[in-house]
Amino acid sequence: MAHALRDRNTPEILAKGRQVIDFEGSLADFERLSGIVEQDLATLEAAERPADWRAAPLSARLSFEFADVQEHLPAVTGFARARIQAVCQRCLEPCEIDLEAGIRYLLLPADKATAATDDYEVWELEAAAFRPADLVEEALIMALPISASHADNAACGPLAGQLESGEEGGADTTRPFADLKRLMKETD
Numbered sequence: 001m002a003h004a005l006r007d008r009n010t011p012e013i014l015a016k017g018r019q020v021i022d023f024e025g026s027l028a029d030f031e032r033l034s035g036i037v038e039q040d041l042a043t044l045e046a047a048e049r050p051a052d053w054r055a056a057p058l059s060a061r062l063s064f065e066f067a068d069v070q071e072h073l074p075a076v077t078g079f080a081r082a083r084i085q086a087v088c089q090r091c092l093e094p095c096e097i098d099l100e101a102g103i104r105y106l107l108l109p110a111d112k113a114t115a116a117t118d119d120y121e122v123w124e125l126e127a128a129a130f131r132p133a134d135l136v137e138e139a140l141i142m143a144l145p146i147s148a149s150h151a152d153n154a155a156c157g158p159l160a161g162q163l164e165s166g167e168e169g170g171a172d173t174t175r176p177f178a179d180l181k182r183l184m185k186e187t188d
């Protein structure tokens, strides 16, 4: 992974330097997000599991600056994108889904987090320094859909019709990412 994304730094240093980080990599660079995808794909038969799921393309751009002229409010704008493998909840076969997260945050310690403006949300920092990679990863985890599925019904496998008309499909089985995201939060 690009060093600028992985290195710990303070938001003030990044904002003062007007640092721009461009990242082109793969899901394999992000452990927690990989863990979520792995758990989701674990419900597939081994033969059906896409072998190269860790190689899913992931890109991000982060631009750091100050949101105010007094330079008290370090901010980051940009995006994170990934195309990941998931289990379609209509047909229970593998599908590809696009994750897209817009990033527009003030980077502030918890005790200053009330400084939110109309233009920015606040990203609360637990320490003075942080890893930009963690921000990218968290934004993509938040962008996971509650339920993944093929973009087009026509791409679904034969089970799709049966699942929709049957008794299956309770909240526990059709919202795997919702449950996984909750689990990840609990283990923080």
Ligand SMILES: [Zn+2]
Pocket (backbone or CB within 6 Å): 088, 089, 090, 091, 092, 093, 095, 149, 150, 155, 156, 157, 160
């Ligand atoms: Zn499907």
